[in-house]
Amino acid sequence: MNDPDGYFGEQVAATYDESTAEMFAPAVVEPAVDVLAELAGDGRALELGIGTGRIALPLARRGVPVHGIDLSRAMVARLRAKPGGDEIGVTIGDFATTRVPGAFSVVYLVFNTIGNLTTQQAQVDCFRNAAAHLEPGGCFVIEVGVPELRRLPPGQNVLPFHVSPTLWAYDVYDFATQAMSSNYVEIVDGRGEFRSIPFRYVWPSELDLMAQIAGLRLRHRWEDWTRAPFTGESRRHVSVWEKPHS
Structure with a gap:
């Protein structure tokens, strides 16, 4: 970045x-x-x-x-x-x-x-x-x-939080480091754009x-x-x- x-x-x-x-x-x-x-x-x-x-x-x-x-x-x-x-x-x-x-x-x-x-x-x-x-x-x-780790079943580290025809958004967790990211795939003018923002829970x-x-x-x-x-x-x-x- x-x-x-x-x-x-x-x-x-x-x-x-x-x-x-x-x-x-x-x-x-x-x-x-x-x-x-x-x-x-x-x-x-x-x-x-x-x-x-x-x-x-x-x-x-x-x-x-x-x-x-x-x-x-x-x-x-x-x-x-x-x-x-x-x-x-x-x-x-x-x-x-x-x-x-x-x-x-x-x-x-x-x-x-x-x-x-x-x-x-x-x-x-x-x-x-x-x-x-x-x-x-x-x-x-x-x-x-x-x-929100209780919402994740064993073996899963991705948690969707928004799904619509023009936007998909999901969090990805790393349980060993407490690192996570919020990720967005958005359709703009018919093309997909990806954005990821890191966090630490x-x-x-x-x-x-x-x-x-x-x-x-x-x-x-x-x-x-x-x-x-x-x-x-x-x-x-x-x-x-x-x-x-x-």
């Missing part, structure tokens, strides 16, 4: 909002913004992987000062083009290691973005980076799916250990932004780790 924007360059950015339209629905966005605004309080929020501003823009409209870090200039250009987008500060860089000035009440990663870091070390670095940006008492929040318990390494402790774990209880049947979670005061 030689694109300076990583796997979220112009081709993805051009249709990102449309392709994830269900994630922009008020019923999805508002509960997330409610939680983040409450955690931010009178302080600042830092979004890792700010993208096109799905969460950052409505959070800023609540009066929370928001800064973002993102590798993709193409995604950030879409943020800038939206009302209020030019008022949000964005630093271009790898959110696992890029530092920005000041301290924040809340640092957050939404919509499985932690998986865009494709090694365990990068994910650990991300926790350390989040902790370094937090003021004492501040929180690091991650929204991510629970790995991660378990809640593994994230808790990363938090401990970074000096954070678990405050909450919910199934979703409505704060429904997290159970053994939950397919995703919203986890909140706190930076102790001392």
Whole structure:
């Protein structure tokens, strides 16, 4: 991958909002913004992987000062083009290691973005980076799916998640390394186009250990932004780790 924007360059950015339209629905966005605004309080929020501003823009409209870090200039250009987008500060860089000035009440990663870091070390670095940006008492929040390995029978490592006349989409898992990829075959103007984006799946318990390494402790774990209880049947979670005061 030689694109300076990583796997979220112009081709993805051009249709990102449309392709994830269900994630922009008020019923999805508002509960997330409610939680983040409450955690931010009178302080600042830092979004890792700010993208096109799905969460950052409505959070800023609540009066929370928001800064973002993102590798993709193409995604950030879409943020800038939206009302209020030019008022949000964005630093271009790898959110696992890029530092920005000041301290924040809340640092957050939404919509499985932690998986865009494709090694365990990068994910650990991300926790350390989040902790370094937090003021004492501040929180690091991650929204991510629970790995769906229970849906795979023995001997199978491919899981389809979308099938239509113009798009086939499927995940491929490597159980030995926790590497995975989301793969898309799309029919455009009568021709097939293939795209693959790598991820690293991660378990809640593994994230808790990363938090401990970074000096954070678990405050909450919910199934979703409505704060429904997290159970053994939950397919995703919203986890909140706190930076102790001392």
